[in-house]
Amino acid sequence: MTNSAMLQSTKGRSMTNRSMLLLLTALGAVASPAYAHVFVQSGPATVGGSYRAVLAVPHGCGASPTTKITVQIPEGMIAVKPMPKPGWTVAVKKGAYAQSYDFMHGMKASEGVKEITWTGKLDNDFYDEFVFSAYLPATLKADVPLYLPTLQSCEQGSEDWAQIPAAGQDPHSLKSPAPIVRLAAASPHDAMAQMAGMVHAGDLMIMTPWTRATPPAAKVAGGYLTITNNGKTSDKLLGGTFTGGSRIEVHEMSVTDGVMKMRPLNDGLEIKPGATVKLEPGGYHLMLMDLAKPFAKGDKVKAQLQFEKAGKVDIELDVNAVGASAPAGGGHAH
The missing domain is CATH 2.60.40.2230 (Uncharacterised protein YcnI-like PF07987, DUF1775)
Structure with missing residues (x-):
């Protein structure tokens, strides 16, 4: 290759590199606002x-x-x-x-x-x-x-x-x-799922019970739902039982001085008249203890909650994916 040809080739590569750099810069400018x-x-x-x-x-x-x-x-x-x-x-x-x-x-x-x-x-x-x-x-x-x-x-x-x-x-x-x-807009499927997830027990309405899939060695799982008291007197969620484990406890997660703590509510969780209490990740929640086998996504877990006044209430928890933050479709939790 002659010196002239080599120089032309080098210039061509340099222009190509500059063009590529400009393209990447432009793409970065487009992508960066988000x-x-x-x-x-x-x-x-x-x-x-x-x-x-x-x-x-x-x-x-x-x-x-x-x-x-x-x-x-x-x-x-x-x-x-x-x-x-x-x-x-x-x-x-x-x-x-x-x-x-x-x-x-x-x-x-x-x-x-x-x-x-x-x-x-x-x-x-x-x-x-x-x-x-x-x-x-x-x-x-x-x-x-x-x-x-x-x-x-x-x-x-x-x-x-x-x-x-x-x-x-x-x-x-x-x-x-x-x-x-x-x-x-909510789809008809979402509306049907919301209705299917409601359980009435006297003045209490229980909505969207769910849990997460668990690792193979896990012995506990969290449970989440929403409870509304449409009555004129308080009730308390005390705990319960479920298929494939020993018992359900009611727990509270909180942050004190920057330290996250979890404790069982041995006296139960009060549901005041006219109030809606949401059990969700990071706050009040159920603890399903002593799992006999892991929960798998798509399963349903039969459980029975124990209330101070409403008594025993049968529910079914949908098992969502590991790490899920809410029921599929958003649920009807308030």
């Missing part, structure tokens, strides 16, 4: 059911560590409960809703959590998630998203993710877009 701001990681939410909102925080304020996350709860998102985080404190502000919402089978909700603040420390080198549960009334429109204005405070400076796009505007064109919850 991770350039605080955003909702948990995907669409079904109208008329519960929702687990996961706020992702991918970076600090420049290189400065995040010390506080404050999220504003939009009108129409009700029965909000934040999930505690080890090493962080959590506080809420409550207030009246702009209107009263149907909250389940004739019940009304007219006030609740309007703001959540987590306080702690997240270095810029790390990513983290902040979680809360909510209920989305059936009156919400599936084609109208909800926005969660979020203030990210840091050791130096802050980022106010609160911009809401105008009609037809691309949210990614905004400098500081508010996290978006996109709503989806």
